[in-house]
Amino acid sequence: AQTVTQSQPEMSVQEAETVTLSCTYDTSESDYYLFWYKQPPSRQMILVIRQEAYKQQNATENRFSVNFQKAAKSFSLKISDSQLGDAAMYFCAYRSGGGNQFYFGTGTSLTVIP
């Protein structure tokens, strides 16, 4: 089974600063998708950003961008101009191109300091 590793259980960032959350994954497949989900205290899972493995260009959604290093199997999330509303658990997830399920990491708890 694929594994997704988030080595930072907790991170903190000053409001308006930039923070990077790390994620690595293990797979032998070439066709897959990677995701970052945000889970605020409400527990709702919110899709932040998605990356298709065949795309070399890093995905970007407003203040959120990723650094996708396919050879290194690394998929980090950069949050620019951090806001108080960004405080949440962030989960990295993997799905193979032909698979059914998502594989999630154990999450990183992000605190934003005013």
Place this chain on the structure above:
Amino acid sequence: NAGVMQNPRHLVRRRGQEARLRCSPMKGHSHVYWYRQLPEEGLKFMVYLQKENIIDESGMPKERFSAEFPKEGPSILRIQQVVRGDSAAYFCASSRPGQGYEQYFGPGTRLTVT
């Protein structure tokens, strides 16, 4: 367009009782996935269903757990004879056919077994 709906949001059961969790997918989505999130962990895949069919139940415990997605009505995750270890958040996600890489999550049901 309503999102994925789950009810109840909170469910308390005593040991030995049955728990029924319901999930209504987004409009136009006919594929449903169930995930379980234990405390301090990421989501773990349980089962993938299409209307009237279980496609992949590789993550489902062999005993006490069952799932269905009837032709009419919501998908149901049933846990018989609950034990304390079943206490968790249960999330449902849905997708369109052929778009399993784009799963939309519901708000989850938090099950507490006393």
